[in-house]
Amino acid sequence: MTIEVSRLTKRYGDVTAVRDLSFTVAPGVVTGFLGPNGAGKTTTMRMMTGLVSPTSGTATIGGRPYRKLARPSRTVGAVFDANAFHPGHTARDHLRVYAAMGGYPDSRVTHLLDLLGLAEAADRRIRGFSTGMRQRLNLATAMLGDPRVLLLDEPSNGLDPEGMSWLRGLLRRLADQGRTVLVSSHALSEIQQFVDDVVVIRRGELVAAGPWSRLAGPPLVLITTPDAADLAAALAAGPAAQVEAVSADRLRVRGLDAPSVADLAAARGLRIHELVTENASLEQLFLRLTTDQAATR
Amino acid sequence: MKLLVRAELRRLLATRMWSALLLAAAVLGGAMFGAMALVGPENFDPPMPGLDTETGLRAILGILGYTAFVPAAAGAIAATSEHRHHTAAVTFLFAPRRGRVLAAKLATYAVAGLAYGVVLAGSAGAALFTVAAARGISLGMPAGTVLALLARIGVAMMVYVLIGAGMGALIRNQVAALCVVIGYLYVGEPVLMMIPGVNALYPILPGGATAALTDFTYLADAMSDQLGSGTVPLLPPVVGGLVLSAYALTAAAIAVLIPMRRDVT
Numbered sequence: 001m002t003i004e005v006s007r008l009t010k011r012y013g014d015v016t017a018v019r020d021l022s023f024t025v026a027p028g029v030v031t032g033f034l035g036p037n038g039a040g041k042t043t044t045m046r047m048m049t050g051l052v053s054p055t056s057g058t059a060t061i062g063g064r065p066y067r068k069l070a071r072p073s074r075t076v077g078a079v080f081d082a083n084a085f086h087p088g089h090t091a092r093d094h095l096r097v098y099a100a101m102g103g104y105p106d107s108r109v110t111h112l113l114d115l116l117g118l119a120e121a122a123d124r125r126i127r128g129f130s131t132g133m134r135q136r137l138n139l140a141t142a143m144l145g146d147p148r149v150l151l152l153d154e155p156s157n158g159l160d161p162e163g164m165s166w167l168r169g170l171l172r173r174l175a176d177q178g179r180t181v182l183v184s185s186h187a188l189s190e191i192q193q194f195v196d197d198v199v200v201i202r203r204g205e206l207v208a209a210g211p212w213s214r215l216a217g218p219p220l221v222l223i224t225t226p227d228a229a230d231l232a233a234a235l236a237a238g239p240a241a242q243v244e245a246v247s248a249d250r251l252r253v254r255g256l257d258a259p260s261v262a263d264l265a266a267a268r269g270l271r272i273h274e275l276v277t278e279n280a281s282l283e284q285l286f287l288r289l290t291t292d293q294a295a296t297r
Numbered sequence: 298m299k300l301l302v303r304a305e306l307r308r309l310l311a312t313r314m315w316s317a318l319l320l321a322a323a324v325l326g327g328a329m330f331g332a333m334a335l336v337g338p339e340n341f342d343p344p345m346p347g348l349d350t351e352t353g354l355r356a357i358l359g360i361l362g363y364t365a366f367v368p369a370a371a372g373a374i375a376a377t378s379e380h381r382h383h384t385a386a387v388t389f390l391f392a393p394r395r396g397r398v399l400a401a402k403l404a405t406y407a408v409a410g411l412a413y414g415v416v417l418a419g420s421a422g423a424a425l426f427t428v429a430a431a432r433g434i435s436l437g438m439p440a441g442t443v444l445a446l447l448a449r450i451g452v453a454m455m456v457y458v459l460i461g462a463g464m465g466a467l468i469r470n471q472v473a474a475l476c477v478v479i480g481y482l483y484v485g486e487p488v489l490m491m492i493p494g495v496n497a498l499y500p501i502l503p504g505g506a507t508a509a510l511t512d513f514t515y516l517a518d519a520m521s522d523q524l525g526s527g528t529v530p531l532l533p534p535v536v537g538g539l540v541l542s543a544y545a546l547t548a549a550a551i552a553v554l555i556p557m558r559r560d561v562t
């Protein structure tokens with residue numbers, strides 16, 4: 001099921017939160033929806049689900065606007081607010097309310113509590129839940145109807161590294177089952193390890209969309225070595241690597257990944273003390289994309 | 298619609314407020330009302346006619362009717378809960394037709410309100426007849442009439458849950474809704490009653506309609522005495538009930554129509 005956003009615009013008084021935005025989200029992959037704070041990600045996702053009415057333009061899921069879906073929770077599971085619970089309800093109470101609303105049996109509630117690792121906390125009041133448990137419960141709620149499409153607004157907020165790797169695994173499995181998975185984030189570093197495609201927006205407008213491998217650009221590796229001069233020469237002689245000397249014992253290499261650098265150094269008998277892959281930040285991505293755009297103009 | 302009502306029932310029954318509410322009904326009806334009957338209105342300060350007179354019996358039942366702020370507050374709390382806890386977005390994701398969600402809530406609260414009314418009126422009736430038997434008083438009205446009045450008080454409680462819920466759905470902010478509902482019942486309406494001319498409206502105000510539904514004229518009479526105006530006639534009981542329901546439904550209808558397209562953020 002494909003999500004299609006077409007010329008979407010949302011104005012709040014003088015503020016234009018989303019401006020003439022168009023993109024599609026494909027099934028079977030995890031798509032990252034990236035943009036700095038206030039870029040319009042949440043607003044766009046709320047328009048996809050009919051919670052916010054667009055000023056103009058349309059958003060459809062499998063060809064239909066959200067409000068026209070026969071049983072929306074069967075098609076789309078969405079998570080917005082990390083904290084949308086009655087604090088006095090238990091996890092099971094919360095899920096049972098929405099199971100009733102969607103017409104799903106209690107066995108589905110039990111299954112999801114197990115699947116998301118909440119079985120032990122199931123009968124505790126949500127007021128005492130940690131951020132990670134709340135995020136899991138949000139996901140469980142969204143997955144009640146076994147939807148083909150998942151929309152998650154900043155699901156990585158407040159998750160520890162273990163929670164992140166768990167989330168990565170879950171989203172990967174869901175995408176591999178052929179579902180459409182859209183995950184927003186304001187921090188590229190948080191989701192770049194698990195997105196296949198990205199849609200990048202800024203100030204409500206599209207900056208770039210496409211496979212991350214294409215947009216990410218060549219890898220950037222930082223090397224600390226006592227044999228800087230020799231290694232630089234060896235790398236420069238190799239294929240398509242740009243080498244830059246940062247200091248007497250540090251080099252920055254663009255176009256070769258860390259294993260290739262290490263292998264090359266080993267083959268020449270050169271020493272490496274530290275090898276770090278530099279993750280591109282959203283700012284760097286913007287910088288590159290805008291200079292690329294300027295270059296192709 | 299059936300699914301939505303089931304969901305709202307589950308939502309309500311899972312909260313502590315629900316058990317607290319039923320407990321309140323039993324305490325107000327059994328304990329408080331029972332204690333009042335045991336002391337006897339003739340020993341109140343100022344003294345009122347005793348339970349063996351019709352006036353005294355009606356007055357003490359009318360006081361029971363004045364506990365309507367409890368179900369009204371409960372209705373307001375229930376109806377504003379989703380706004381307060383930010384679950385409205387989740388609910389509208391599951392049920393994008395927002396009017397139906399609110400209709401399901403009102404249906405659910407009507408059932409809950411009726412349960413409250415049954416417990417309140419039932420425990421009050423039990424207390425009244427027990428006390429009368431124990432004190433050896435023959436009540437100032439036939440048992441059938443007393444039961445009918447109690448039943449009307451029970452129904453009034455249900456309507457007050459809906460009034461509270463309707464106002465809550467309209468105002469959305471929980472504290473504000475509680476202030477408006479309780480403030481009106483306790484301050485707003487008595488003040489309105491002081492204003493000459495406006496007090497002629499009393500019969501169609503919520504308090505007057507409740508008084509009509511429960512045949513409780515004690516307060517209206519006292520007030521007309523004090524103001525030296527002629528007696529303000531109350532509506533017939535059924536009409537009073539309808540007027541009350543109209544308040545609840547109007548608040549709810551406005552609440553349904555206004556936020557239908559409002560952005561949920």
Ligand SMILES: Nc1ncnc2c1ncn2[C@@H]1O[C@H](COP(=O)(O)OP(=O)(O)OP(=O)(O)O)[C@@H](O)[C@H]1O
Pocket residue numbers: 012015016017035036037038039040041042043044185186562
């Ligand atoms: N209800 C609203 N009323 C007025 N302005 C709003 C409203 N909702 C969003 N905005 C504005 O629209 C813009 C986009 O906000 P939005 O929340 O969609 O951004 P975001 O990309 O999700 O940001 P973040 O990363 O901080 O969550 C912001 O300038 C915000 O101030």
Ligand SMILES: [Mg+2]
Pocket residue numbers: 041042043153154
């Ligand atoms: Mg946001």
